[in-house]
Amino acid sequence: MWITSAGPAAGQDAGLGADVFLRAVQPDEAAAARALDRIAADWNDGHVPMLLDLAGFVSPAVGGRILEFLEARTGERFGADMNRWRRWMWNRPYAAHPEYLELKSRLFSLIDPLMGEFLQPGPPPLIRLDEVQWGGVRVNGIPPLDHPAHVPASEAGYLGGGDVVFGVVVNGEARAYPKRILGWHEMALDEVGGVELTIIYCTLCGTVLPYESEVAGRTLRFGTSGLLYRSNKLFFDHNTASLWSTLTGSPVIGPLAGAEGVALRLRPSVTTTWREWVAVHPDTRVLSLDTGYSRDYAEGAAYRDYFATDALMFEVPETDDRLRNKDEVLVMRIAPASGGGPARPWAIAVDFLDRNRVYAFTAQGRSFLVVTTDGGANRVYETGAVVFEPSGDPETLVDGAGRLWRLEPEALAAVDDPAATLPRVTANRAFWFGWHAQFPETELIYE
Numbered sequence: 001m002w003i004t005s006a007g008p009a010a011g012q013d014a015g016l017g018a019d020v021f022l023r024a025v026q027p028d029e030a031a032a033a034r035a036l037d038r039i040a041a042d043w044n045d046g047h048v049p050m051l052l053d054l055a056g057f058v059s060p061a062v063g064g065r066i067l068e069f070l071e072a073r074t075g076e077r078f079g080a081d082m083n084r085w086r087r088w089m090w091n092r093p094y095a096a097h098p099e100y101l102e103l104k105s106r107l108f109s110l111i112d113p114l115m116g117e118f119l120q121p122g123p124p125p126l127i128r129l130d131e132v133q134w135g136g137v138r139v140n141g142i143p144p145l146d147h148p149a150h151v152p153a154s155e156a157g158y159l160g161g162g163d164v165v166f167g168v169v170v171n172g173e174a175r176a177y178p179k180r181i182l183g184w185h186e187m188a189l190d191e192v193g194g195v196e197l198t199i200i201y202c203t204l205c206g207t208v209l210p211y212e213s214e215v216a217g218r219t220l221r222f223g224t225s226g227l228l229y230r231s232n233k234l235f236f237d238h239n240t241a242s243l244w245s246t247l248t249g250s251p252v253i254g255p256l257a258g259a260e261g262v263a264l265r266l267r268p269s270v271t272t273t274w275r276e277w278v279a280v281h282p283d284t285r286v287l288s289l290d291t292g293y294s295r296d297y298a299e300g301a302a303y304r305d306y307f308a309t310d311a312l313m314f315e316v317p318e319t320d321d322r323l324r325n326k327d328e329v330l331v332m333r334i335a336p337a338s339g340g341g342p343a344r345p346w347a348i349a350v351d352f353l354d355r356n357r358v359y360a361f362t363a364q365g366r367s368f369l370v371v372t373t374d375g376g377a378n379r380v381y382e383t384g385a386v387v388f389e390p391s392g393d394p395e396t397l398v399d400g401a402g403r404l405w406r407l408e409p410e411a412l413a414a415v416d417d418p419a420a421t422l423p424r425v426t427a428n429r430a431f432w433f434g435w436h437a438q439f440p441e442t443e444l445i446y447e
Helices: 018-023 029-041 047-055 060-074 082-090 100-111 113-117 274-280 350-355 432-438
Strands: 132-134 150-152 164-170 173-178 187-192 195-202 207-212 222-229 232-237 243-245 251-253 270-273 285-287 328-334 344-349 358-363 366-372 378-382 388-390 396-399 404-408 411-414 417-425 428-431 443-445
Touching (some): 018 029, 018 047, 018 100, 029 060, 047 060, 047 082, 100 113, 100 132, 113 222, 164 195, 164 274, 173 187, 173 274, 187 222, 195 232, 207 428, 222 243, 232 251, 232 432, 270 274, 270 378, 328 378, 344 358, 344 432, 350 366, 358 388, 428 432
Parallel strands (some): 173 285, 344 443
Antiparallel strands (some): 132 222, 164 173, 187 195, 195 207, 232 243, 243 251, 328 344, 328 428, 358 366, 396 404, 404 411, 411 417
16 A cells, blocks of 8 residues: 655645655655655654654655665664564654654555544553554454354364364353354454353464453444554454454553553453363354355464464564464463552463473462363463362362362362362463563463
């Protein structure tokens, strides 16, 4: 999507506003040169994001002229390598130009006018605007499933036992979302157990997050913005056109950004095989192939090339080589036992959990137990002072006093007293690079 003309004629702008930057990429080379001279005369680091964004919206020849200007002003020699320019920019202090939001809105409106509505004046954004990128599709260009048809397990003949599903249980009702379907839609608006959910599948960062759609007493309706932040999709609510973070469930840009008490409640989910999910939840329902869309819903068809390598599709500020980019991790944000202070992010390598099927750890003064099944499902329970070890029976554990506990999907229950339970806590899967990009301070357990 290239800009072919820009803004008012030279001389109409009295300050170094967004229009000056737009004139720097117009076809008239003499007028563009005058605009660049003005930018150089008042140069500061806040100009870098403006110019890099523009360089991505113009022809290669005009973009090359902008990048040469940036090389002259910064002393960096990245040429036409936009990924190197962005990573360098993102690792420098952020000083946004006062009209950067306006410029970004105008540029994204060229892709889809609805995108421009996400970037309107309002509360200060809670994330860096220079890290908000276009993901290559228009608003809802990857169409969400809106209360899709589902069938009982006995009618899901299209699924093989080894097919990957994302499982959710709400108020005793089980629902399975096959990866082969959800991968083409990345969002499902659904009702499970009487609760309205927005299930978000960020294929780029490898995470499925079932959020309750009600927040602060109001049920919101969500969609896919087509925009990304650190290779994590930003979704939006139709009610206010605010942009929300996938991994935090909080609004980060728009009218709701920073609003007190506005955050979506996350429900637990598991990633497992269809065979295992049905064995644990024989009464489950699962998405039907009758989605209303024509897609290749074969196992592994969605994002086949992306999942086949460790390469990223979109740059992030930094990666951490303790794990490969797309190694899966079980992730949690854990609040202190005292109830005061912020939640801290934790990640445990799924490969490590496959080798340690019953794994105990402590974080923020709290004790947890992760139990991993043969089908790869990870469930986390908060155990307090109770210490467990395997009993020899895959469906039970034994505590330090010799008491048997049954592994249930939503809790650990004492065999001799089903009323004695230890709760399951919310944990979900993600690709390591995507989680680390959002939470670089994460505590990682991997060996």
